[in-house]
Amino acid sequence: MHYICPLCKTENKIDPDFEISEYVCKSCSNIIDVPKNVSTKVVKKPTENVVLEVGQKGTIDGTEYTVTGIVIRKYGSTIFWREYYLKDKKGANAFLSESDGHWVFLHVINAMDVKKKLNGKVAEFHMKNYRWYETTQCTIHAATGFFENKLNFSIANYKEYVNGTQMISQEQSGSETEFFFGKHISKYKVKKAFDISNLPNYTGIGIVQPFYVNVKQAINILGVSALLICLIQLYVVGTRTNALVFEQEVHFADVADKEMISKSFELSGGSAPLHVEASSNVDNSWANVGLGLVNEKNNEIVFASKDIEEYHGYEDGESWSEGSQRESFNFCGVAPGKYHFVISAERQEPLKTSQPARYISPDGNLLISRQENGTIDVTNQTTFETTSFGDAKMIKRDSVTALGQLIHKTFGKSDIDSLLNANAQAETISAVPENKSVKIKAEWLPVSFRNFMFVLLFLVALALALYFGRRAFERSKWFNSSNSPYTYS
Template identity: 65%
Template sequence: MRLSNILTPKLFKNTKFIDKMHYTCPLCKTENKIDANFHVVEYVCKACSNLIDVSKNTSTKVIKKPIESVVLEVGQKGIINEVEYSVVGIIVKKYGSDIFWREYYLKDNKANNAFLSESDGHWVFLQSIHKEDIKRKSWNSRVVEFHLLNYRWYETTECHIHAAAGFFEDRVDFGLSTYREYVNGTQMISEEKSNGETQYFFGQHISKYKVQKAFKIQNLPNYTGIGIVQPYYVNIKQMINIFCVAALLICLLQLYVYTTRTNYPVFEQKIKFEDVKNKEMVSKSFTLSGGSAPLKVKVYSGVDNSWANVQLSLVNESTNEIVYTSKDIEEYHGIEDGEHWSEGNTTEDFNLCGVSSGKYHFLISAEKQPSMETISSNTVSSDNGVTISRDVSGIIDVVNNTTKETVSFGDIKTLEKDSSDMGKLVKQTFPNQNLDSLLNVNPIIQTPSLSVTSDDSSVDIKATWLPVSFWNFTIVLVLMIVFFIACYWGRYLFNVSKWKNSSNSPYPQS
């Protein structure tokens, strides 16, 4: 069994102030005083650690000084919940052979009692409550009710005083005391049974930083484990409220953007490469209205075994903000080992994300692969059955003059190895001849004509104001839900860990 974090004695009673406390130890003659007024029955001499009976002015016993992680001093003042308290006593409790925790006895200026208890770096602020306010069926009941809240029995422990310092208005009881703690979240009821009497205390978690600020101290014990009334790291109820408000605002914003957006093509123009060679063209202006949304840009050029490049700058005419982008258009094809291959495309598109409403224009520049005259050599068969030609890039075109079928080969070796009908026809037409030598005979300079189906002299640019995207809206809501589930599950694991040292845990123990 592990001792719970909070145990509280009944050494103080609320009394009226009678005088400032000045006591001289009868043994070492050290003056002991504190700036608080209440009836003192016993005190511990700060010099010799003798427990002095005030009425007899004699020593009862020598007590150990509280040194185990004690951070407050007798006489130190601090403000908690807007009430100033003085530390009038310090008790170190011990359970078993090596478990200690500290209790600081406080008095306000009206002689009301309060207590600070610290164990493993976790702090609880406690105050006395009336026994009549506690509703329970029996001493062995696992649940008690206080102010309409149920508190579950955490643990029952026995302990004794290990060390003490300060002033006490009741005699210090060094015998065994029995404590029973009942917990509800960050609150607890501590039930103390000693010398045949029972007292109750109501406790609440208090942050170590609040204690540090209240008493203006530099260092406090570090956290170890999970405290008996330690709150979860995230307030689930507050998080639900925040997430609900945030989700509502996101939905309203999405609704506004959706209802104010008009989806239509906003720009379309054919640009000749020669018109923007080594310069930029300023396009006509266009207006975007409504909420922010992607602007989709589509570019097309009839490239054929070549490339083109388009540079676009989207200019906001009101703010002069510029978004720059560049896109390559490439398309290549051919035959290798008798197999047709192709890569690239004559059309490319991309999105400019998060473009807000306003008046815009494009700055456009473009270039294509430089054109050149191609040199080809051709050889025609003696019966005009086959025509073979090779262009400057090394591509071999074979034409069946009878069927008008044309097949292209990457190089001579590919043609020589080809086993298709066209390859067999070439071998039959030019038996035992060196095709490479044949193609180098009678070279003819040819200028390639433009394809009927493609035009690589210009580029077409089209911009479309896209419909409002629900992707960002959806992903944000999904992330909020995932985060909530993770926090909720984390709180469950947190509570399981908090109650693992209790023999009365409401959670299944592994």
């Protein structure tokens, strides 16, 4: 169909064949009355955030539509929204309404199918109730395209009823009243349907905008997930065998500068921590044990190392101690299978020291004392001067100093060590008791409920967050309504 504007002689054409009452010339913006072929009014061209063009085609829900008209409506002095008139190949009408980047797809419905309830605050359509959101007065600000009915530029009343992502829109202009059923449509769906490069960005929350996720579906998924997790945990607990799987005493001499391979042991049931306890007779000393847990099926190895330390003493009149002769650690999440340990261990070597001893010469002039560190102190009892020697041999070598000459004169060829040992009754002792081994014990622990409870609590928290997030979202959606079911402080 094509029409020649009687004023500017511009050809205006549209593909769908339907009865047209008037059209807006795309060149001069005059509204042309088709039967009379005369201009009735000049209107503004739609420009504010208009993204579709008259004649443009797009497919929504499998139906191809052609844009036949565009109308921009105005509320107050600053609020605008766009209405795109669509026509399918069978001549049926549909509408796309866009406001602040939010899109609604509408169809005309029979007024007889809409029932008003509660003094007009509720509209019932197909057994579903829609709550009155707002009544808006508006006028046509701009228009273009082809129209079956003449455009009414007087004030029109839009009364909107909302239920979730669907709405009933009542348009009353003069004595005429029309009802529309609309539902939210994603802007990405509109973009794909009409192959548009850019669309208006979202501002605020649309009156039929859905929550970001389907809360009911998400909670159902979370519930099923929690049930599956519980069943898996029940299976794992029911099939687990908790047992001491390894125990051995390892001598440090056997693993000096090398590693020991333990006997194999079998773990059966669900994955669980492998608890290892290591103990050694440390006393003011330390020991270290290194374990490699080897999975014999795939030769994967996990290493762990632990220090065993215990120290004690007496200081400032008080005794103190720190550390322990027993330490433990876990290999987490060990799967069932056949394993063995690669063991290495080392210790602090025991310190050797001489037992203290004292000897006084027969004439009482010299005092010889051996300290714990092995040094020998010689004291002149007359002058009270003391000289330290590393050992008895150094004393024998000193024949130059006055003290050395006095020692040689007093003791002659006597063995200083023998004199001291006679009083000490022992040559040497260890500074600390000697620990010769480390004991290693491994037990496959009961299945941990910690992670299980953590996951369940996370799922519950996520479900609550979705539930209350949706409530907050709905409150925000109804904030601008004078008929909101919510109270605002």
